[in-house]
Amino acid sequence: MNPSRLGLAAVAAGLAALSGCEGDSAGPAPVVPPPPPPAELSASFQAERADLAEGEGVEIGFEYRVTGLHRPFVLEIRLAGGGELPEDVEVAGTAVPLSPGEDISGEAVLTVVSSPDQNFAEGEEILQFEFVPSETGVVRTDFGPPVEVAVADTPYRPCDGVVLRGTGVEREPRPQEESLHTLGTTLTLDLTGPGRDTTFELRGPYLEFIPGAREPYSVAGFGIRDWRIETDGPAYRHRMGITWPSADYLTALLVPPPEEPPEGEEPAPPPEADARLVFAVVGPSCPADSVLTCDADGCYPTAEIQ
Amino acid sequence: MTPTPRLRRFLFSLFALSLLAGPASGYRFFGGTIDDSLAPVSENAAPWSPSVWGPSQTLSWVLSEAPEWTDSFEWRGETYESPFESASDVLPHVRAALEAWSDVPTADIRWRVSGMRVNLPRARDHINAIRPHVLDVPASYAAVYIEGGEILECDISFSPGHFIFFGRQRQSALVHELGHCLGLAHSAMFPTWDSALFPPEAGAVWPQDPKMAYGHDHDPRLTHDDIIGGSLLRPARGFRHGGIEGEVTFGGTAARFVRLVAARIGEDGRLGDSVSVFTDEQGRYRFEGLAPGDYLLAAGPMMETSAHGSLLDAGAVLHGAEDRYLLAPLSVSLGASTRAPPIALREGRGSAVRLPEEPG
Numbered sequence: 001m002n003p004s005r006l007g008l009a010a011v012a013a014g015l016a017a018l019s020g021c022e023g024d025s026a027g028p029a030p031v032v033p034p035p036p037p038p039a040e041l042s043a044s045f046q047a048e049r050a051d052l053a054e055g056e057g058v059e060i061g062f063e064y065r066v067t068g069l070h071r072p073f074v075l076e077i078r079l080a081g082g083g084e085l086p087e088d089v090e091v092a093g094t095a096v097p098l099s100p101g102e103d104i105s106g107e108a109v110l111t112v113v114s115s116p117d118q119n120f121a122e123g124e125e126i127l128q129f130e131f132v133p134s135e136t137g138v139v140r141t142d143f144g145p146p147v148e149v150a151v152a153d154t155p156y157r158p159c160d161g162v163v164l165r166g167t168g169v170e171r172e173p174r175p176q177e178e179s180l181h182t183l184g185t186t187l188t189l190d191l192t193g194p195g196r197d198t199t200f201e202l203r204g205p206y207l208e209f210i211p212g213a214r215e216p217y218s219v220a221g222f223g224i225r226d227w228r229i230e231t232d233g234p235a236y237r238h239r240m241g242i243t244w245p246s247a248d249y250l251t252a253l254l255v256p257p258p259e260e261p262p263e264g265e266e267p268a269p270p271p272e273a274d275a276r277l278v279f280a281v282v283g284p285s286c287p288a289d290s291v292l293t294c295d296a297d298g299c300y301p302t303a304e305i306q
Numbered sequence: 307m308t309p310t311p312r313l314r315r316f317l318f319s320l321f322a323l324s325l326l327a328g329p330a331s332g333y334r335f336f337g338g339t340i341d342d343s344l345a346p347v348s349e350n351a352a353p354w355s356p357s358v359w360g361p362s363q364t365l366s367w368v369l370s371e372a373p374e375w376t377d378s379f380e381w382r383g384e385t386y387e388s389p390f391e392s393a394s395d396v397l398p399h400v401r402a403a404l405e406a407w408s409d410v411p412t413a414d415i416r417w418r419v420s421g422m423r424v425n426l427p428r429a430r431d432h433i434n435a436i437r438p439h440v441l442d443v444p445a446s447y448a449a450v451y452i453e454g455g456e457i458l459e460c461d462i463s464f465s466p467g468h469f470i471f472f473g474r475q476r477q478s479a480l481v482h483e484l485g486h487c488l489g490l491a492h493s494a495m496f497p498t499w500d501s502a503l504f505p506p507e508a509g510a511v512w513p514q515d516p517k518m519a520y521g522h523d524h525d526p527r528l529t530h531d532d533i534i535g536g537s538l539l540r541p542a543r544g545f546r547h548g549g550i551e552g553e554v555t556f557g558g559t560a561a562r563f564v565r566l567v568a569a570r571i572g573e574d575g576r577l578g579d580s581v582s583v584f585t586d587e588q589g590r591y592r593f594e595g596l597a598p599g600d601y602l603l604a605a606g607p608m609m610e611t612s613a614h615g616s617l618l619d620a621g622a623v624l625h626g627a628e629d630r631y632l633l634a635p636l637s638v639s640l641g642a643s644t645r646a647p648p649i650a651l652r653e654g655r656g657s658a659v660r661l662p663e664e665p666g
Contacts, residue, residue, distance in 0.1 A: 191633060197647060200631040202606075206655050215611040215618060218655060219496070220629055228575040229602070229635060238633055282630075 039069040041098075043131050044144025045110075054088070054154040055116035060129075060147050065105035066098055066139070073098045073139055077110055080128035080146045088115040089127065089151065112149050120156035121185045121299035123168025127151065156301065158281045158290035161195025164188070166299045171246060180252055183275060183296055184225075184243040192235040198283030203291065205244060205277070207253075221245060222277055242294070247275040278302070334535065334583055336450060336457070336489050346586045348538040348594055351489055355456035359417075361540075366420035367434045369393055369400055374438035379467045381444070386470045393422055399469070400436055403480035406517075406528055407488065412537040412545045415488065430459055434487070436480075439463035444470070446479050448486035460487035477526040481517045490535045493518040494565040494582035496609040516582070520613035530570075530579035534595035548638040551592040552646030553585075554605055556623045560589030561651055563622035565608050568593050571600040571635055584608070584617065592643065600635040605649045628654035 043064040052058040064075055075096040079085055092111040098104060110129060130146035156164045165188040174180045191198055205221035225241035245253070277294040293302040335351030359365045371393040379386040390396055400419055407415045426435045430451050439446060444467025451459040468479045493516040516531035528536075537545055550568055554561040563584045569577040585591045606629035608614050608622055618624070630651055636644050 189633065196634050198633050199649075200633055201652065201654075202629040202631075203654055215624060217607065217609060217611045217624060219609055220606075227577045229571050229577070229600075230575050231600075231635065236633065236635065280628075 036070045037068060038138055038140045039066055039073070040142070041066040041069075041073070041075065041134070041139045042142040042144075043075060045129075045147040047147060048145065049148040049150065050112070051150045051152065052112065052114055053152045054114050057111055057113035058149065060110045060112065060149070061107055062110060062131075062147075063105070063107050064096065064098075065103075066101075067103050069098060069100050069102075069104065069139070071100060071138060073134070076132040077129050078132050080130040085127075086125065088117050089113070089125075090115070091129075110147075114151045116154060118156065118300045119298040120153060120164055121166025121169055121187070121294060122153050122297075123166075124153065125151040156292075156299075158292070158301065159195055159198065159283055159286035161191060161193040161285050162198050162281060162283065163190040164281070164292070164299075165190075166294070169294060169296055169298055171296065172243075174249065180249040181246040182243045182249060183246050183277075183294070184241060185294060185299060186239060186241045187299070189238040189240075189281075190235065191238070194285035195283060196234065196236065198281055198285070201280040201282050203278040203280055205250075205274070242277060244277040244294070245275060246296070250275055334491055334494075335539065336452065336486075336491055346583060346590075347592050351539060352452050352455055352457050353489065353539065355458050358458055361414055363416065365417040365434060367400070367404070367417060367436060368426060369397060369419055369422045370426045370435060370437040371422045371424045372426070372438055374440050375466060377438070377440050377466070379440065379444070379465075379470055381467065386467075388466050389469045390466060396436075397422070399477050399480060403477045403484055403526070406477070406481045406526060407484055407536055410528065410533050410536055410542075412533065412542050414540045414542045415536060428461070428463075432459060434460050436462045436464055439465050440467075444468050446483055448483040450486055450489070457487075457489055462487065478517065481526050481528070485518045485532060485536070488536055489539045490518050490532075492520055492613040493531050493535070494584050494608060494614075495519055495529075495531055495567055495580065520610045531581050534581050538595045546640050547595045548598055548640050549592055549594045549596055549643035550601060550603070550636055550638060550646050551590070551643045552648065554589045554591065554649045554651060556589075556627050556651040557653060560587065561585055561605075561623045561627070561649075562587055562589060563608065563614070563617040563620060564589075564627065564651065565606055566591050566593070566649075567604045568596065568601045568636075569604070570597065571602065577602060584614075584622075587620065596638045598638055598640050600637050602635060603632040603646060603649070605630050605632075605651060607655075623651070626653045626655050627651040 041064065043062060046061040046063065050058045050060050062077075066073070066075075075098055077091075077094040085091060090113045092113075093109050096106075096108045112127070112129075114125075127149045128146045129149065131141070131143040133141050133143065153165065158164065167186045169183055169185045171181050171183055174182050189198075189200075202220055202222070206218040207221040208218040222242060222244040225243060226239070227241070228239045230237040230239075275295065277299075279292055281290045281292065291302050292299055334346055335348060337350055337352055354360075354365075375390045375393050375396055376388045378388060397419065404417050404419070407413070408417060426433065426437055428437070444465045446462065446464045446468065449461045449463070450457055451461075462480070462483045464480060464483065495516050496519055514525055514527070514529050516529045517526070518532050518535060534547075554564055554566070556564070563586075565582060565584060567580050567582045569580040572578040579597075581593055581596065583591050583593055607624050607627050608617065611618055611624065614622065628651060630649060632647070632649065634647075636646055638644050
């Protein structure tokens with residue numbers, strides 16, 4: 001006998017014996033059913049964009065339909081791009097459990113709630129939500145475009161008849177010296193009624209110059225760009241592009257370069273200069289000083305200058 | 307520290323234009339006497355004697371032909387060659403500086419260079435002279451001779467160093483000294499303190515210093531502040547204007563010699579032409595020469611103490627007061643002075659960040 005033929009026969013006998021152990025040793029070997037085809041799931045939001053103000057919530061409806069679902073499945077919604085939700089935003093309705101069935105459809109609601117904060121120069125916050133595709137292959141998905149949720153900044157009202165708004169604080173390279181940066185925002189002050197006689201008081205930064213001077217003196221360490229005033233009857237609107245030095249800029253101005261460290265030691269890092277703009281809104285309709293601070297994160301009321 | 311290149315340039319220009327205004331640093335205008343040089347409004351200003359330079363008359367200047375125009379210039383261990391081969395090379399720049407003032411349509415300023423001389427004594431001699439002045443810093447000054455409350459003569463000592471260091475905009479210091487000769491003291495405004503950090507290309511609201519400031523930019527063009535000052539001293543026929551007046555306090559008492567700036571609101575709503583004044587001993591101020599329109603006011607301590615020595619001697623509020631901006635526009639009409647609401651400056655400014663001195 002050909003030895004190789006003998007070997008194959010021995011393997012075949014072994015396989016038959018194994019099959020016999022799992023099933024009815026008396027009957028024929030069973031047929032394994034093919035896996036079911038993947039379910040078809042479609043979902044889409046009922047709007048492309050939703051707007052809400054700080055401290056408010058919005059409900060965004062969405063529709064779904066699934067056919068041929070043989071296992072439980074959860075339709076999920078997440079922040080597009082894989083980022084994390086901002087601290088001041090809460091979301092509900094991001095998971096819809098789907099039970100097995102041949103043809104299931106329905107509607108549900110995604111709820112987005114923005115918590116109020118005192119930052120009035122965050123700028124508009126845009127969040128995008130999308131359906132999460134299945135990664136198991138159990139469900140074939142056909143999803144609509146993501147929905148965009150715009151969270152508007154809430155203006156700050158420090159005094160009667162005074163409303164403050166700010167665009168998001170932006171960091172920009174300083175002209176002609178791009179290794180250094182400035183921070184800037186466009187502040188809008190609406191003054192009406194008792195707020196018309198309001199004044200703006202700069203609390204800092206001030207920079208003190210000495211060289212060549214008879215007495216030390218300090219100057220405002222900020223710049224105003226494109227200051228415009230609109231008058232509408234008894235109301236005024238000021239728009240001021242305010243720029244102030246960033247920490248790297250101030251540090252470069254103020255801090256001597258580190259001395260050469262002793263051999264084997266790391267140079268000490270330069271101290272971080274304070275890069276905040278501090279101002280006060282003062283007027284007859286203001287019961288007390290309203291001190292405001294702008295930094296890289298925005299502008300907000302502060303009780304005291306640190 | 308080693309300043310950034312930008313800061314180094316800035317400090318250098320500060321030092322380079324350390325001008326000596328004679329006979330004493332006043333504010334806005336020179337007063338009738340050296341001891342009474344604090345003239346806040348034009349009616350207290352010392353005018354030119356009508357016997358020397360009356361209305362519609364032309365004032366003559368003589369340019370020195372002294373050899374110092376061609377001297378090399380020493381600055382911090384470096385030697386710089388003079389840009390001039392003779393006094394004739396200086397003449398076009400003097401003429402351009404004179405024209406900067408005589409071109410002001412609202413002012414009656416007529417002056418010209420009548421000749422050049424080799425020997426010009428450094429004294430009062432009834433000759434308005436422009437001489438070379440070589441120091442160890444590029445500094446120039448104007449000596450204004452006042453007697454009986456009138457200006458009789460002015461001599462300018464001018465450093466060729468300005469031309470060496472400030473390139474194409476080199477007439478700026480000459481324009482400044484000629485402003486002193488008109489009777490203008492140092493301006494209270496210093497917009498380039500802002501642009502030292504945020505230069506004009508960054509869109510600063512006030513990108514240009516008045517020529518009568520202690521000059522940190524080198525643009526020879528007159529600003530609105532200069533034009534109004536010259537026009538108030540030597541008004542052209544038909545120059546009509548309005549004003550703003552009011553009081554400033556600091557800590558409940560008169561804010562002595564603090565700076566105020568009035569910025570005109572343009573038709574497009576943007577802040578534009580600006581004028582500056584100081585308060586007087588009682589904290590009062592008055593803007594003159596304003597065109598009709600709406601203005602915003604800002605107030606704060608003086609900038610550049612070296613430019614206003616007499617105000618420091620007289621007790622100017624300097625340290626501790628915050629800058630204040632009034633946000634309600636003030637409307638100015640021809641022939642009237644608008645009363646502004648009281649401005650109360652408050653203590654603060656304690657957190658000023660001290661910039662380091664220029665090394666070496």
